Amino acid sequence: MEAIAFYIFAILITGLFLVTAYSRNILYAMSSLAAGMVLISGLFFILGADFLGAVQLVVYSGAIMALYAFGMMFFDATRDVKEKNSSKYLVFLLSGFSAVMLVVIFAAPTIGSHIEPIVTASKGLDNPHAIGAVLFTKYLIPFEVAAVMLLVAMIAGIVLASKKMDESLSEIYLDADPETEKKEQK
């Protein structure tokens, strides 16, 4: 049962992310990315990392994709993206090599026999409780630092995006694309 679910999720996620990486339309790329994020949370639920799956759903497919959707209002999303690519084989070679390196890096510690978990979950706690217990004891300072980082990012986003938003947005959008200007005048 687990195997069936894993393979379905794996194939769907890979296909959707391939669409994201190779589609020419920004809208298709973003939709498939959002669907892939939702399916990755399914992968976390299979693993038993319930809290991580919920966070993935809320933060990634909720907040980040909503942010992208808002950001796309500023760009011309319906037009196909034209990209010229020079060396295809180099791309595949480099990415495949890095993937092998990733497997080696992550799998190397698990091969060793004398490996022991440092932060274990207490007995009798389910996953979200155990995560909370560890997060607010051992990882409290990184948690606070992450909170400050999110605050800084929020302020930076507000300052960057809202600078002279009222006057310059429409003008520059029309300057960039004269055809839409004509259409809107009609």
Add this chain to the structure above:
Amino acid sequence: MTIGLTHYLVLSAILFSVGLAGVLRRKNLLMLFFATEIMLNATNVAFAAISVHLGDLSGQMFALFIIAVAASEVAVGLGLLILIYKKYGTLDLDNLSIMKG
């Protein structure tokens, strides 16, 4: 056939290589951001699988902090993208290379 750690690691590697191929071949900045999200998600899968396999919660903590970093990266990055689009009218990387050496 049971699903072990290897399956998740291989899936993570496949997803990471998809994301990296996207980063290397994309010329549009917004699409580049999408590809980095794919790579972050791939490492999250690897972290969660290792964490569950070892019975150690540190991996899931790292995945949580990666998600937090990704959220702030998107917030700042989209602000910068909007500024770039306002200034140059395009997100294409080839048109943005204004430093001629």
